[in-house]
Amino acid sequence: MPFNAIPVLDGAITDTFSQAGQAARLGELRWVPKEKLTKELSSYASGFEGTGVIVRFVKATAAAGLTIGQLARSTMSSGAGLYNVKSCDAAGVASPREIQGVAVGTVAQNYYGWVICWGPCRPLSADGGIVALEALSSHTSGQVDTNPADGTEGRIGMALEDDGATGEAFWAFLDVL
Numbered sequence: 193m194p195f196n197a198i199p200v201l202d203g204a205i206t207d208t209f210s211q212a213g214q215a216a217r218l219g220e221l222r223w224v225p226k227e228k229l230t231k232e233l234s235s236y237a238s239g240f241e242g243t244g245v246i247v248r249f250v251k252a253t254a255a256a257g258l259t260i261g262q263l264a265r266s267t268m269s270s271g272a273g274l275y276n277v278k279s280c281d282a283a284g285v286a287s288p289r290e291i292q293g294v295a296v297g298t299v300a301q302n303y304y305g306w307v308i309c310w311g312p313c314r315p316l317s318a319d320g321g322i323v324a325l326e327a328l329s330s331h332t333s334g335q336v337d338t339n340p341a342d343g344t345e346g347r348i349g350m351a352l353e354d355d356g357a358t359g360e361a362f363w364a365f366l367d368v369l
Contacts, residue, residue, distance in 0.1 A: 198221050198222060198223045198246060199222055199223065200222065200223050200224070200225065201222035201223065201224045201228065201247060201306070202215075203215060204232055205224055205228065205229070205232050205233065205247060205296055205297070205306055206232065206233075206296055206297030206305075206306075207297075207305065207306070208297065208298075208299050208300065208303045208304065208305040209303060209304040209305070210302075210303060210304075211304070212249075212251065212304055214304070215249060215304065216249040217249065218249060218250065218251060218275040218276075218304075219248060219249065219250075219274065219275040220248070220249045221246050221247065221248055221249075221309070221369075222246070222247050222249075222306070223244055223245075223246055224244050224245050224246070224247055225243065225244040226240065226242060226243055226244050228244075229244065229245065233296060233314075233315070235314035235315050235361060236314060240312060240314070241312070242311055242312040244311060245308050245310060245311030245312065245313070246308070246309055246310035246311060246369065247293065247296075247306040247307060247308055247309065248275070248292055248293050248306065248307055248309045249275070249304060249305075249306060250264055250275045250276070250277045250292050250293070250299075250304065250305065250306075250307055251275060251276050251277065251302070251303070251304050252264075252277060252278070252299040252300065252301055252302070252303055252304075252305065253267050253276045253277065253278055253301065253302065254267070254278035254279065254301060255301050256278075256279060256301070257298065257299050257300040257301045257303070258277065258278075258279055258295040258298065258299040258305070258307075258334075259279070259295060259298050259334075260295055260296065260297060260298060260315045261294065261295065261315040261316055261317045261334070261361060262279045262280070262294065262295045262317075262333075262334030262335075263279070263280035263291055263293075263294055263316075263330055263331075263334045263335070263336065263348075264277035264278070264279070264280065264291070264292045264293050264294065264295055264307045264334075265277060265278060265279070265280035265281070265290050265291055265292070265330070266289075266290045266291075266292060274289070274290075274292070275292060277292050277307070279333070279334035280330045280331070280332075280333075280334050280335075281332060281333075281334075289346075289368075290346070291330055291346070291348050291368045292307055292309060292368065293307025293308050293309035293366065293368060294307055294308045294313050294315060294316050294366060295307050295315070295334075296308055296315055308366055309366065309368045309369055310366060310367055310368070310369050311365065311366065312352065312363060312364075312365055312366075313349070313363070313364050313365070313366045314361055314362070314363055315361055316336060316361060316362065316363075316364050316366070317334070317335050317336075317355075317361055317362075318331070318335050318336050318337065318355040318362060320355060320356070321338070321355070322336070322337070322338055322351045322354065322355040322362070323338075323351065323354055324351050324352060324353050324354055325350060325351060325352075326338045326339070326350065326351045327339035327347045327349075327350055328347065328348055328349045328350060328351060328364060329345035329346055329347060329348055330345070330346070330348065336348070336349070336364065348366060348367065348368050349364050349365050349366040349367050349368070350364065350365050350367075351363075351364050352364055352365055
């Protein structure tokens with residue numbers, strides 16, 4: 193396993209919790225091997241070629257919580273507050289550090305759950321028009337968009353395939369550790 197310093201996730205990747213200490217401390221990372229991903233997430237059942245992903249433990253603080261495929265953005269700029277998140281509501285967040293990952297399940301307001309922060313990611317949605325191998329940045333409504341060449345927006349990953357229609361899930365490599 194390439195990430196042997198990061199513990200393997202014990203429970204299901206889509207589990208949610210009412211208290212922080214039930215699965216991990218806020219911001220903690222876990223390794224999720226390919227075998228677990230392909231068993232628990234239907235979007236990984238076919239076409240997944242990676243060895244696994246890294247997930248981060250976060251708290252959904254906005255009234256709407258998080259839904260599958262949404263980018264999770266920090267509601268605070270430092271400390272443990274970095275891991276209090278809401279659906280990304282801004283295009284081109286300048287600091288990729290504000291993006292904590294992509295939700296793989298529904299996390300209700302004031303609940304805790306896991307977001308993918310590194311690795312191949314399928315439950316990601318875009319605004320349409322993304323081409324394979326383009327750099328990605330945040331967009332409104334928890335989606336991603338192409339990252340402008342001038343570098344004014346924080347790069348959060350790379351498209352592994354064209355995204356198709358607006359809101360359609362596609363493969364991307366996410367890197368917001």
